[in-house]
Amino acid sequence: MIIKLDDFSPMHTFDCGQCFRWERQSDESYIGVAGGKVVKISAKENVVTIDGADENDFTSFWGKYLDTERDYGNIKKKLRAHPLLDKAIDFGSGIRLLRQEFHETLISFIISQRSSIPKIKSCVARLCELYGEKLEFEGKYYYSFPSVETLSTVSEADYRALGVGYRAPYIVDAVKKLYSGELSEEFLLKCDTATARKELLKVHGVGDKVCDCVLLFSLGKYDLFPSDVWIKRVMEESFDSLSAKETGESLFKEYSGFAQQYLFYWRKYSKDENV
């Protein structure tokens, strides 16, 4: 499957901290699993190749996942009004915000709290290997992210065995709420951002940061500006701001989530060539 898509770089998009299941290959393509399917994605200029997907898969899943309908050129143009964003956008010009599955995003970001990206990736990978569905692609095996139904049978001790430590009971709580319908994607989608936050914060182990990441990366609440240590740093340095989240959201409004990703990627990864 080959498509034309502007403003997209697999590296910028898959390595900017929003997802944990894409692996860079020696040829700079990325292999990943989403929606129960494995694909390999590569891009030359604005020509994007998705190996392992046909047109049907694209219209039913990958198009939405890659946020292909959104005009990132326009978003970037608006954000470039801020001098700092201008720099950040130059550095991560191919970032697109993925529309990831809700339960996967929630559980992954619960695991992510107070941890590092390599560690998160290994925990999520083990979770998938143990409880996901085995998939084959180009002679290798991959695993889907397990369903809520499957996870509802997994115990706290089993989660602990994955290496998630004290987060194990949080995952149990999240899965329980998902499985019972007490927490539902459909409901959160209908809510305004503030109401959705209030609901999601009821899950054990979900604080401000995890909450904002989940709502931004899976439900498209783009007016959120998740603030981790890198974002706090950049806001403090450049905007003299003590409360990164509030400042970001009031500056960038409905583009907060996009601004956050450009700033995060730039502040965390550009240092070498930037000082």
Next chain:
DNA sequence: CGCCAGGGACGAA
């Protein structure tokens, strides 16, 4: 308020 949890990454010594 301060400290801890469970563990890997990362930077300093």
Next chain:
DNA sequence: TTCGTCCATGGC
């Protein structure tokens, strides 16, 4: 190499 610190959340 080893040591200390970090990370984001809830419980105490």
